[in-house]
Amino acid sequence: MTDHLFAGGVTTPRGFQAAGVRCGLKEKGLDLALVYSAAPAAAAALFTSNLIQAAPVQVSKRNVQCGRGRAVVINSGNANACTGEQGDRDVEETLALVAQGLHIDREEVLVASTGIIGKPLAMDKLRRGLAEALASLKEDGGDAAAHAILTTDTTAKQVAVTFQLAGYKACIGAMAKGSGMINPNLATMLCCLTTDAAVSSALLDRSLRLAVDDSLNSLTVDGEMSTNDCVLLLANGQCGNPVIDAVGPDFEAFTQALRTVLQAVARAIAMDGEGATKLLLVRIINARDSEQARRAAKAVANSLLVKTAVFGRDPNWGRVLSAVGGSGVELRPTRIAASFAGIPVLAQGHPVPFDPAAMKAALAEKEIVLSVDLAVGSADARVFSCDLSYDYVKINAEYHT
Amino acid sequence: MTDHLFAGGVTTPRGFQAAGVRCGLKEKGLDLALVYSAAPAAAAALFTSNLIQAAPVQVSKRNVQCGRGRAVVINSGNANACTGEQGDRDVEETLALVAQGLHIDREEVLVASTGIIGKPLAMDKLRRGLAEALASLKEDGGDAAAHAILTTDTTAKQVAVTFQLAGYKACIGAMAKGSGMINPNLATMLCCLTTDAAVSSALLDRSLRLAVDDSLNSLTVDGEMSTNDCVLLLANGQCGNPVIDAVGPDFEAFTQALRTVLQAVARAIAMDGEGATKLLLVRIINARDSEQARRAAKAVANSLLVKTAVFGRDPNWGRVLSAVGGSGVELRPTRIAASFAGIPVLAQGHPVPFDPAAMKAALAEKEIVLSVDLAVGSADARVFSCDLSYDYVKINAEYHT
Numbered sequence: 027m028t029d030h031l032f033a034g035g036v037t038t039p040r041g042f043q044a045a046g047v048r049c050g051l052k053e054k055g056l057d058l059a060l061v062y063s064a065a066p067a068a069a070a071a072l073f074t075s076n077l078i079q080a081a082p083v084q085v086s087k088r089n090v091q092c093g094r095g096r097a098v099v100i101n102s103g104n105a106n107a108c109t110g111e112q113g114d115r116d117v118e119e120t121l122a123l124v125a126q127g128l129h130i131d132r133e134e135v136l137v138a139s140t141g142i143i144g145k146p147l148a149m150d151k152l153r154r155g156l157a158e159a160l161a162s163l164k165e166d167g168g169d170a171a172a173h174a175i176l177t178t179d180t181t182a183k184q185v186a187v188t189f190q191l192a193g194y195k196a197c198i199g200a201m202a203k204g205s206g207m208i209n210p211n212l213a214t215m216l217c218c219l220t221t222d223a224a225v226s227s228a229l230l231d232r233s234l235r236l237a238v239d240d241s242l243n244s245l246t247v248d249g250e251m252s253t254n255d256c257v258l259l260l261a262n263g264q265c266g267n268p269v270i271d272a273v274g275p276d277f278e279a280f281t282q283a284l285r286t287v288l289q290a291v292a293r294a295i296a297m298d299g300e301g302a303t304k305l306l307l308v309r310i311i312n313a314r315d316s317e318q319a320r321r322a323a324k325a326v327a328n329s330l331l332v333k334t335a336v337f338g339r340d341p342n343w344g345r346v347l348s349a350v351g352g353s354g355v356e357l358r359p360t361r362i363a364a365s366f367a368g369i370p371v372l373a374q375g376h377p378v379p380f381d382p383a384a385m386k387a388a389l390a391e392k393e394i395v396l397s398v399d400l401a402v403g404s405a406d407a408r409v410f411s412c413d414l415s416y417d418y419v420k421i422n423a424e425y426h427t
Numbered sequence: 428m429t430d431h432l433f434a435g436g437v438t439t440p441r442g443f444q445a446a447g448v449r450c451g452l453k454e455k456g457l458d459l460a461l462v463y464s465a466a467p468a469a470a471a472a473l474f475t476s477n478l479i480q481a482a483p484v485q486v487s488k489r490n491v492q493c494g495r496g497r498a499v500v501i502n503s504g505n506a507n508a509c510t511g512e513q514g515d516r517d518v519e520e521t522l523a524l525v526a527q528g529l530h531i532d533r534e535e536v537l538v539a540s541t542g543i544i545g546k547p548l549a550m551d552k553l554r555r556g557l558a559e560a561l562a563s564l565k566e567d568g569g570d571a572a573a574h575a576i577l578t579t580d581t582t583a584k585q586v587a588v589t590f591q592l593a594g595y596k597a598c599i600g601a602m603a604k605g606s607g608m609i610n611p612n613l614a615t616m617l618c619c620l621t622t623d624a625a626v627s628s629a630l631l632d633r634s635l636r637l638a639v640d641d642s643l644n645s646l647t648v649d650g651e652m653s654t655n656d657c658v659l660l661l662a663n664g665q666c667g668n669p670v671i672d673a674v675g676p677d678f679e680a681f682t683q684a685l686r687t688v689l690q691a692v693a694r695a696i697a698m699d700g701e702g703a704t705k706l707l708l709v710r711i712i713n714a715r716d717s718e719q720a721r722r723a724a725k726a727v728a729n730s731l732l733v734k735t736a737v738f739g740r741d742p743n744w745g746r747v748l749s750a751v752g753g754s755g756v757e758l759r760p761t762r763i764a765a766s767f768a769g770i771p772v773l774a775q776g777h778p779v780p781f782d783p784a785a786m787k788a789a790l791a792e793k794e795i796v797l798s799v800d801l802a803v804g805s806a807d808a809r810v811f812s813c814d815l816s817y818d819y820v821k822i823n824a825e826y827h828t
Contacts, residue, residue, distance in 0.1 A: 078752030078760060108748055110777040143745020144778045253749050330731075331823055338824030344544020347509055348654050351479030359479060376511040377545045415824075419817050422732055423739030 029286045034186025035168030036061050038199040039222035041264035043163040046170030049155020051103030051141065051148060056174035058152070059201075060159040061098040061218055062128060067262035069095025070230040071136060072238055074255035080107035082137040083254060085117045089133045093227030095260050096134040098218050099124050099159075100175045101152060102203065103141040107253040116147045123153065127160035136258050138216050140177055140203055143253060172201035175216055178421055179203055183294040189283040192276050194267040196223040200287050204295030217242065217257045217291055223280055224263030226271040233281040234259050241288035244320070245296055245410045246327045259284075296410040297392075301417030306336055308409045309397040310350075318355040318400075319407035325353035326396060326409075333414035336396075339389040341380075343371040350398050361401035367394050430687045435587025436569030437462050439600040440623035442665035444564040447571030450556025452504030452542065452549060457575035459553070460602075461560040462499040462619055463529060468663035470496025471631040472537060473639055475656035481508035483538040484655060486518045490534045494628030496661050497535040499619050500525050500560075501576045502553065503604065504542040508654040517548045524554065528561035537659050539617050541578055541604055544654060573602035576617055579822055580604055584695040590684040593677050595668040597624040599688050605696030618643065618658045618692055624681055625664030627672040634682040635660050642689035645721070646697055646811045647728045660685075697811040698793075702818030707737055709810045710798040711751075719756040719801075720808035726754035727797060727810075734815035737797075740790040742781070744772040751799050762802035768795050 037044045042063055046056045071090040073083050089095070099120060106113045117137055125132040139147075172182040186199040202217040225233065238257060263269065270276045297305045308327045313319035326332055329349040335342040343366045350357065364372040367388035369380050388394075394413075438445045443464055447457045472491040474484050490496070500521060507514045518538055526533040540548075573583040587600040603618040626634065639658060664670065671677045698706045709728045714720035727733055730750040736743040744767045751758065765773040768789035770781050789795075795814075 075755075076749060076752040077755065077758055078748050078763075105745070108745060108773065108776070108778065143743075143749060144773070253745075253752060330819070334820050334823035337820065340824070342544075344506070344509060344654075347479050348477060348544060351477040351654060354476075354478065357478055362479075372509065372545070375509070377509065414820060416817050416820050418731070419735050419738065419815060419820060422735035423741070423816075 029187050029189045029283045031185060031187050031286055031290055033184065034199050035172050035184035036199045036201050036218055036220045037165055037168035038186040039197040039220045041065050041222055041262045042220045043165050044167035044171040045159040045162040045164065046167065046172070046174030047155055047158045047162060050151040051101055056170060057102045058155040058159055059100045059171035059174035060163060061171060061220065062163050063096045063260055063262040065262045065264060066094060067096055067260045068093060068225055068227040068230050069136065069260050070227060070234045071256060071258045072234060074253060076253050078108065078253045080105050080139060080254045081109060081113035081117045082106055082139045083256060085121065086136045086138065086256060086258070089136055092133045094134050095136050096130045097124050097128055098136045098138070098258050098260065100138045100216060100218065102175050102177050104139060104145055104147050105141045105143045105254045106139040106147050108144040109146050112146050116149055119149065120152065120156065123156045127156070138254065138256050138258065140175065140216050140254055168199065168201065175201065175203040177203065178300055179298055181298055183291060183298070185287055185290045187283050187287045189279060191223055191265065191267040191279055194265045196265040196267060197221065198283055198287050200291050202291045202295060204298060219257070219259040219287065221261045222263065222265040223261055224267050224269040225261045225280060226269055229270050229277055230259060230261050233277065233284055236281050237284040237288050241285060241292045244408060245292040246324060292410045296412045299412035300421045301415040302412035303415050304336055304413045305393045306333070306411040306413055307393065307395045308411060309395060309406070311397065311399050311406045312403055313400045313405040313407070314356045314403040316405045316407065319405045322350045322353045322355045322398065322400065323407045323409040325349045327411035330414055336394050337413035337415045341366045341371065341385050341389065346396055346398060347372070355400065356402045357400040358402050363399040363401065365397045367391070430588050430590045430684045432586060432588050432687055432691055434585065435600050436573050436585035437600045437602050437619055437621045438566055438569035439587040440598040440621045442466050442623055442663045443621045444566050445568035445572040446560040446563040446565065447568065447573070447575030448556055448559045448563060451552040452502055457571060458503045459556040459560055460501045460572035460575035461564060462572060462621065463564050464497045464661055464663040466663045466665060467495060468497055468661045469494060469626055469628040469631050470537065470661050471628060471635045472657060472659045473635060475654060477654050479509065479654045481506050481540060481655045482510060482514035482518045483507055483540045484657060486522065487537045487539065487657065487659070490537055493534045495535050496537050497531045498525050498529055499537045499539070499659050499661065501539045501617060501619065503576050503578050505540060505546060505548050506542045506544045506655050507540040507548050509545040510547050513547050517550055520550065521553065521557065524557045528557070539655065539657050539659065541576065541617050541655055569600065569602065576602065576604040578604065579701055580699055582699055584692060584699070586688055586691045588684050588688045590680060592624055592666065592668045592680055595666045597666045597668060598622065599684055601688050601692050603692045603696060605699060620658070620660040620688065622660070622662045623664065623666040624662055625668050625670040626662045626681060627670055630671050630678055631660060631662050634678065634685055637682050638685040638689050642686060642693045645809060646693040647725055693811045697813045700813035701822045702816040703813030704816050705737055705814045706794045707734065707812040707814055708794065708796045709812060710796060710807070712798065712800050712807045713804055714801045714806045714808070715757045715804040717806045717808065720806045723751045723754045723756045723799065723801065724808045724810040726750045728812035731815055737795050738814035738816045742767045742772065742786050742790065747797055747799060748773070756801065757803050758801040759803050764800040764802065766798045768792070
């Protein structure tokens with residue numbers, strides 16, 4: 027039984043419809059997405075741990091507690107964060123309009139927003155957009171929806187996986203928006219997942235937490251955690267499998283498929299990080315424990331000096347070591363080892379000579395792996411990130427409020 | 428009694444000589460500095476908490492324990508970090524050569540290095556350089572020494588302060604090297620201080636810890652902590668004051684003067700951060716406690732999104748709030764307030780309209796203050812930082828190993 031990853035999206039699983047329309051919150055392009063399950067569905071979601079939370083985050087947190095969810099509405103162009111009571115009222119009106127249009131309960135609607143912070147939503151535009159989105163829901167609307175949630179992303183991020191579940195062919199589809207303000211926890215500003223598997227809301231939540239841990243929570247673009255990060259997952263059971271309501275082989279199969287999708291999403295977000303030219307994979311091995319492995323990996327992945335070195339194709343491994351040492355994790359200086367772009371540069375705490383031509387070729391690749399062996403334990407971690415280029419500065423210095 | 432800050436350096440206090448020479452460790456320019464006190468002197472020092480510590484850091488840590496110090500030797504161009512046993516031997520030889528040349532004990536010599544990590548020191552060059560430096564020690568050599576410790580810095584950082592101490596006119600002088608890999612604790616890669624005040628080594632250590640706390644430890648350029656950071660302080664007592672060997676008014680006066688010098692150094696390092704175009708001062712007020720205030724201030728000061736917004740002259744205060752919220756400190760969302768470049772943008776959790784022309788003018792200044800009132804307690808913190816420009820990426824992507 028192997029999971030099959032392919033180019034699909036949120037309408038690939040059976041029984042989901044979606045729409046992506048333009049309502050005018052962004053300067054150009056689609057900016058309002060709606061995803062809908064015709065059948066009742068279980069829902070699970072994870073949210074930013076930023077203490078400043080946008081109004082839609084607060085409302086979706088409340089709604090997902092009922093365990094059911096049939097619609098996800100996402101706007102780009104405005105985060106509806108730091109918008110006071112007006113922001114709350116605008117989310118409630120959005121819920122009401124979507125629930126009314128789809129004849130579902132308000133609490134079955136999850137809302138997410140991404141974009142500028144501190145500006146009220148242009149509700150006149152949003153109202154018109156919601157009416158249009160409701161009217162244009164389609165079984166092949168996933169692609170339009172995936173485009174409507176982007177901000178500074180250069181490509182839409184969509185993927186799907188099919189897998190066997192108790193003899194049934196099940197599917198999970200995803201769309202995500204990444205690019206900037208990407209750091210655990212959570213990693214992506216927005217990720218919406220759909221599945222036609224039948225999973226109880228309690229097990230759906232558990233599976234999502236497990237799968238996010240070594241995917242979106244192991245992703246960092248710029249060390250920033252946003253006010254709006256969320257991952258939303260709807261499961262409508264249309265593939266026919268017996269409901270997963272306990273841990274067991276079916277739960278494991280579902281969680282593994284979810285992990286496969288989320289790792290593909292994490293990789294796509296890192297590769298499309300603001301201004302990124304390369305995917306950066308940081309591996310820490312033989313750490314004291316998982317927490318220390320993760321901490322060291324994030325320190326390297328967030329190091330501006332490491333990220334600019336990778337952009338500049340310079341095997342400056344001293345910066346990697348400095349970042350690991352600065353993270354405060356336990357390490358054995360006389361036993362530590364490291365490789366840069368897959369080529370050993372340090373062993374037993376001593377520099378290892380390497381072939382400059384081979385290093386130059388390795389650094390020209392699109393995907394750069396940096397590994398450090400801390401030589402104190404047996405815990406590993408891997409973090410997805412990207413390099414830091416002139417364009418990161420350009421994008422963020424010229425993104426005007 | 429006010430402290431008088433002026434353009435001086437490590438040879439401004441009585442009884443100190445210095446030299447700055449070129450030995451060839453850097454591609455061009457002076458790269459070896461020597462500072463010497465003709466009279467016996469007390470010494471104190473603080474070092475990087477990075478777990479990967481350069482050979483000179485380890486040796487200076489050992490030497491300063493004797494409480495005496497008469498010479499500081501600093502090379503730029505090579506950090507002598509991650510260099511194995513060879514690195515240790517090279518430092519010991521440096522100690523021996525300086526001690527022999529000055530007829531002092533080896534343990535009275537403190538050593539520091541800055542530059543590339545993981546390459547052995549070119550000792551043939553260093554030996555010739557040390558001989559030349561020993562031969563060229565002068566009472567006005569501070570300026571040459573200050574230039575010899577720079578790497579990517581664009582200006583030398585030197586300052587001095589005079590102050591009254593028990594009726595005597597005392598002086599503290601400083602030189603520092605900053606620019607990149609700047610983050611608490613410690614903040615600057617290298618800072619060498621001299622004073623003609625008489626202070627016992629125990630009180631000198633205590634004073635240094637106090638003064639560093641709200642100066643160099645409140646400084647961040649890029650969130651990186653280096654393998655070589657250190658602050659070295661020699662006190663030779665040549666101004667004539669009774670030795671400060673207990674806490675009291677003299678200790679307070681000395682510590683305040685030291686703080687004044689170190690804050691000026693912190694400001695100079697931030698202003699000359701790699702690629703910096705602006706000094707960024709982040710103030711957090713009404714935090715639960717000092718630790719939380721500092722943590723929130725550092726989160727804002729290290730935020731790439733905040734730093735690029737300041738570079739782009741964009742009042743994107745949402746990024747400031749997001750960074751504060753992401754730092755995990757306690758805050759009251761409905762009472763939080765903020766100002767950007769001195770202009771109120773948020774009050775009682777709600778956006779405050781501001782005059783765009785006034786904001787534009789404020790953002791054109793060289794010094795930008797960002798303030799956030801967390802509205803939960805009474806602790807404050809201030810952190811020195813700078814913006815993030817294209818040139819930071821350029822400098823660090825093109826700094827070749």
